[in-house]
Amino acid sequence: MQPGFIGVPGGPEMIVVLLLAVLLFGANKIPQLARSVGESMGEFRRGREEIEDELQGNGDD
Numbered sequence: 001m002q003p004g005f006i007g008v009p010g011g012p013e014m015i016v017v018l019l020l021a022v023l024l025f026g027a028n029k030i031p032q033l034a035r036s037v038g039e040s041m042g043e044f045r046r047g048r049e050e051i052e053d054e055l056q057g058n059g060d061d
Contacts, residue, residue: 009017025033 021030021033
């Protein structure tokens, strides 16, 4: 492993992150927050795909 390399968080780290999220946002806000993040990711993905399609289409002309 490289010094200073930060890997993907595992089980114990994810539990700590989830506990902090519950403390910061409250249990009632977590589903709304997750839904918003999911929708944002979907919009970003669609936008990226549209741009890639346009770039590929312009290269064919």
